[in-house]
Amino acid sequence: MSPSSFELVGCSRCGKFPELAPLVILEPVAPAQDLLHSNYLPPDSVIVRARREMAVAETGIAFIEEKMSDLERVLDQLRLRRQGLRDFVTNHRRVFTPIRRLPMSEIFRRTSLSDPVLHGASG
Template sequence: MSLADSPFVDRLNTNYVPSDSEILEIRALLVDPADELAKLDAQIEEMEITLSQLKKMRASVKAPIDAHRALISPMRHIPLDVLQEIFLSCLPTEHNALIDPAETPLLLGRICRHWRSVSYSTPMLWSSIHIPSLNYGSSPPTLLSKLERLVGAWLERSATCSLSVSLSDSTQHSNSHIETHPLISQLLPMSPRIRHLKLSGDAHFLQPLLQLGAEDLPVLSSIWIQPIASMIFDAHPEARNVSRYQLWRTYPCVFSSGLIHFHFH
């Protein structure tokens, strides 16, 4: 008997409690359908094994096909200078490039070996950088070391290009064990190439960079400063407007000969 003709159809999906005799009857009804289900399961398992084998065979055939197709890919035959221009057009325009593996330029180096070689040897791709906020008083040393290595490699790839640099740092001198900021120390040798500079952080750590003179920053054209603890206002708490002399004493870089834009927040 098919279960579709079962005398218990009206009792299905209810709270009905069958009697002992009905339980025996139900068990008898399930024998043939259960055997059929087992046969179907066996067939499905056999087909799944076959399907798995076919997928493996397909993958082994497809891999060399894809590899050969890659050889004739139009992208592979784009001239180097055109590819570099495409890469440069992928850079952000509203802010400096981020140290983010999902963003240009780091993303380009993750596509393939050729793109990595091209991107790493195109200095203009690395001519801007935003250094994110990490607290040297609380962040794990391994994370800080990794950031320093990334910044060092980034600046090295920029070769002799002029730089646009932004740094946002939350480390406070009073709450940290460091006297000089490692990231600021990395930027100091780059000062002759810095064209745009945006800094936010503890004035104590920013001081070595901001006290550079015009001769140290020959191409500087814009600077944006947001000190956490301003040396100017520590010395002159009575006034938000300081004299040109006071500003020069604190931030000589403000009077770089090529400076066009200056913003002090």
């Protein structure tokens, strides 16, 4: 990416910027909350509902992990883009340093003419 191009950084698959709006995820409902802290075996109907709710939770986990992965890719792209822009600014800022305004060739010429070491004089 060149520093002068400001293309939108987005999802590697769809090219769009990921939405940061709240995600709609189904919340699982514990069918037998009171049995979570006991050693009793729940009835078959509760086991079936619990497995169904666990599947809902696992789907939500997979969805969230996918969204996190998308965001991490976007963050990586943005970090690279930011570094490219920082490098651009740093490199171009050097052009305007005050030392560049000094007539260096004139300074070296005058210094070399007045320096007795450079002219072979011994002190």
